[in-house]
Amino acid sequence: MDMDEHVKLVPIANVGRIMKQILPPTAKISKEAKETIQECASEFISFVTGEASDKCHKENRRTVNGDDVCWAFSSLGFDNYAEAMLRYLYKLREFERQRANQTKGSNDEDTDEAASESENQEITTT
Amino acid sequence: MRQAGAYSGILSGGISKTGPHSLPLARIKKIMKKSSDDVKMISGEAPIIFSKACELFIEKLTKRAWIITMQGKRRTLHKEDVASAVIATDVFDFLVNLVTESNVADNKCEVNEDSQVIVET
Numbered sequence: 001m002d003m004d005e006h007v008k009l010v011p012i013a014n015v016g017r018i019m020k021q022i023l024p025p026t027a028k029i030s031k032e033a034k035e036t037i038q039e040c041a042s043e044f045i046s047f048v049t050g051e052a053s054d055k056c057h058k059e060n061r062r063t064v065n066g067d068d069v070c071w072a073f074s075s076l077g078f079d080n081y082a083e084a085m086l087r088y089l090y091k092l093r094e095f096e097r098q099r100a101n102q103t104k105g106s107n108d109e110d111t112d113e114a115a116s117e118s119e120n121q122e123i124t125t126t
Numbered sequence: 127m128r129q130a131g132a133y134s135g136i137l138s139g140g141i142s143k144t145g146p147h148s149l150p151l152a153r154i155k156k157i158m159k160k161s162s163d164d165v166k167m168i169s170g171e172a173p174i175i176f177s178k179a180c181e182l183f184i185e186k187l188t189k190r191a192w193i194i195t196m197q198g199k200r201r202t203l204h205k206e207d208v209a210s211a212v213i214a215t216d217v218f219d220f221l222v223n224l225v226t227e228s229n230v231a232d233n234k235c236e237v238n239e240d241s242q243v244i245v246e247t
Contacts, residue, residue: 008157014149015184019203022185023192028202036205037187040212040221041180045154046161047220048176053164064158066171073179077217081179088178092171 009042048072066092147177154180187211187218190237211237 015038019029052064052072066089074082154173159165188203190211195203209225212218214237 008153008160010149010153010157010180018148018181018184019188022188023203026201027192027195030202030204032205033191033203033208036208036225037184037191039224040187040208040218041184042157043221043224044180044183045157045176048179049158049161049165052172053162057164063167063169064165064172065169066175069172069175069179076220078179081182084182085175085179089171089175092174 007042009038010045012038015041048076048078051076147174148181149177151177189241190215193237193241 012034016029016034019034019037023029048069049064049072052068055068055071055075056062056064066085070082070086070089073079073085151173154176155168158168158172158176187208191203191207194207194210194214195201198207205225212221212225
């Protein structure tokens with residue numbers, strides 16, 4: 001529920017789906033509970049991003065990358081996420097590397113979302 | 127253009143059943159941008175990390191709330207159960223104001239590492 005048009009939330013349908021997957025099949029979820037968790041998840045993203053962004057700002061870097069996010073998890077006490085997400089990040093980069101190698105010699109237009117270790121690949125957000 | 131199913135097999139290892147990403151990347155990017163004026167540019171991988179991490183976060187919060195639901199011998203998870211789970215978990219401190227704005231959790235509960243609920247009276 002968007003009370004404040006400046007506040008962006010993750011879609012409630014996705015939230016509900018994730019909740020359903022983790023609960024027993026006979027469990028019921030109230031609409032308000034879903035909305036509360038929707039707000040919490042959105043705040044989680046905001047909160048961690050703020051921490052990651054602070055770090056980038058202090059280090060005079062313009063781009064918040066996956067390492068910064070993982071660092072922020074650790075800094076804010078989400079240690080288990082930090083480890084798991086670092087592994088996920090490396091798998092992701094490996095996947096992108098392989099994909100980039102496969103498309104080498106053909107069009108490179110498709111790589112705007114590709115993860116890259118090089119600082120040159122900064123993605124502009126609009 | 128992102129290919130459907132490109133990530134689900136390789137990265138999620140079959141854990142995620144909700145397609146390539148459980149949360150839409152564009153929405154995550156918007157939330158990230160709004161979080162602070164300092165946020166200028168976001169690498170493509172950051173929203174992907176958050177999609178996964180958020181899924182884990184929602185799972186953890188839901189599980190803990192459900193424990194409190196069961197403690198009350200109920201089968202419907204209510205927002206008060208979520209509030210209680212937040213209050214009972216240190217790492218969710220940043221959410222306390224969010225869940226207690228309009229609603230105060232009736233019971234003070236602790237959920238310990240064995241996922242047992244201890245209700246404080």
